Amino acid sequence: MKTPDETAPERADSGRDVAGTAFAAELSTHLADYGDRPCIEYEQRWYSGAEFTNAMREIDRRLAGAGVPVSARIAVVVRNRVPHAAAVLGSIAGNRPLAVIDCYQSGAGMGRDIERIRPGAVIAAAEDWTAPVVDACARTGCAGLVLSPALGDVRIIAERDSGVIADPVGDVPGLHLLTSGTTGPPRRIPIPTAALAHTVATMTGGATAAPDDPPELVHWPFGSVGICQLLAAPFLGKRMVLLEKFDVAQWVRAVRTYRIRRTGVQPAILRMLLEADVPRADLASLEYLPGGSGPLEPELREEFERRYGIPLLWAYGATEFAGSVCAWTPELHRRFGAEKAGSAGRPLPGVDVRIVDPDTGDELAADEQGLLEASVAVLGPDWVRTGDLASVDSDGFITIHGRGDGAINRGGFKILPETVRAVLLAHPAVRDACVVGVPDPRLGHVPFAAVETRHGSPAPTEDELRRAVRDALPSHHVPVAIAVVDRLPRNAALKAKIDDVAALYRRD
Known part of the structure; x- marks a missing residue:
């Protein structure tokens, strides 16, 4: 579409x-x-x-x-x-x-x-x-x-x-x-370098700049597609403020000092700003906040917009697509924001989107849920299938309904449970393992694991298992806790029961 x-x-x-x-x-x-x-x-x-x-x-x-x-x-x-x-x-x-x-x-x-x-x-x-x-x-x-x-x-x-x-x-x-x-x-x-013009457009929303405009605020980790935030300022002829990592005090200082009008955010950032009870006056220069890297819960949107009066213009994308696939613009928000608040906006120029049946691959009709596929013109003609369940309404607005593969979204970083499980299973004392996402008030969800030990083997310690994951995978994959048990909770088919495993998690 x-x-x-x-x-x-x-x-x-x-x-x-x-x-x-x-x-x-x-x-x-x-x-x-x-x-x-x-x-x-x-x-x-x-x-x-x-x-x-x-x-x-x-x-x-x-x-x-x-x-x-x-x-x-x-x-x-x-x-x-x-x-x-x-x-x-x-x-x-x-x-x-x-x-x-x-x-x-x-x-x-x-x-x-x-x-x-x-x-x-x-x-x-x-x-x-x-x-x-x-x-x-x-x-x-x-x-x-x-x-x-x-x-x-x-x-x-x-x-x-x-x-x-x-x-x-x-x-x-x-x-x-x-x-x-x-x-x-x-x-x-x-x-490809040729595709980065598309990425810049997704970062800036096609905006232009005047010489006296405030600087771009760059804080997304360079290890992700957020590195392309670096390109926005030069192409707009603007200065940039670079933060080594997101920090509420430094982020607010930049917004307040330079009267910044818009800057990208993630759900975790919104939670941190709310938890810090940042004064509304400190964010008064913000006209809107584009966001992404994870779903925006309706309750979080409502609380943030009510407290600060700043529209949240959410987008959806992935590294594979060189940025966003669809997004809200200020004009779309003015026209449709109230009635389509749960949407991720419309496809961007140069992007085709379709929803397909997970089993047959057939394209589905408006409002039917299936797997989202996208084709970005500057990357070539191929359709790339995502693991996200989505639907497109008759007005062309895309709504993301969640993952089709059980991935954990940890503050914008997606973690496939099987990737972490494979590391845990490599430990000689682990017979089986289950990795699940558990709610976190700041990051949305975080990984938690339970491992079943082999009979006759010394039980591994939680620290030992966490070190094994840290040595094998990027740090956001490391479970917040690991329960070492004699037997995992299982159903009649002997599959680990996700809800019962999650119930083993105890936040300190």
Whole structure:
């Protein structure tokens, strides 16, 4: 289903290289336009455009000095810091393939990522150069660059070993991101440089900016598609305020100080603002808040909008779609907000959406529930099936009804229970395991596990099992608690009873 008067972009793959090169050149121009003007604020210090672009050039110079060709895939262990932002935007402006490695995992997990990616170089802060990361770089022959907290201070710790590295040349220029699980188990997929114009549009809602507009507020973790928040400010010609992580006090300070009018949020952020009882006057500049990364419960929407009088314009998307699939706009909210409050809006330009029967794949009629599929023109003609149950009404508004695969949404990070269960089952003392989502007042849901021990084996400790998950998976997969039991509660078919397992959870 398309929005009215929509003209889909050209789908031909042959045009991607040209379009990607044009996007990269446009980004370079926008960044250069800052000159000596403020570009990015971090920890309440402003960096000029010249400082920022000089840092980008220094990273490029160090990559060349380490023997890394311009076509090589680069991996960045990302943190929401200014040097990392320079590494990311510099790679995109150079039309390089850039693989993002989440810093919120163990060193062993980062090392496994490096061996899977096989980049020409790894760029990371000093604290992330742990022994497993160093060893992984040595085995793959990739170069190593250390980012200092001081912008532009970059050090080579390992040169590229052309005699060892097996895959020095990347495939698709653009961002290579780990998916959150919307369309299946997490995997790293490319968002071509040519597709990032679509992503910028989903981040900005097609807005334009005046020179005196307030800055963009960037706080979504760089390890997700939220890294594309970095692109919005340059393309709007605006400054940006960067937070290393979301913090109520710092977020409110930025909104209040710069009179910010809109900024992206997640359900967990709304809960944290409500719990902190932020004064309404501190948020008075906000005209609306676009949001996503998880369902917005009606009760949460009602409480937030009642307390602050700020419309919440929710969207739905995934990394696989290079951003949002559908969203509300201020105009749609004015016309339909009251009657369609539970919807995620209409499809964005260049996006087709359909609802299909999970078993037959047949397209369903208006208002019928099935699995959502989407096709994003700039990514190609393929339809990608999600694991989300949805429906589309006769006015083209999409409503998400929940997961079809039981995924846990932890503050916007999706966790497939079977992924965590597989790690627990690998422990020699675990006979069986069950992982469920339990309610959390701040994050929506969090993973909880119960394990059944093998007879005759020493019972594992909860800390031991949590460490095993932390070593194998990103940190948001680690259960908040693990109950070690002799027998899991089961039904007549001997399947673990989800509700009874959840009842074992006891919040301290």
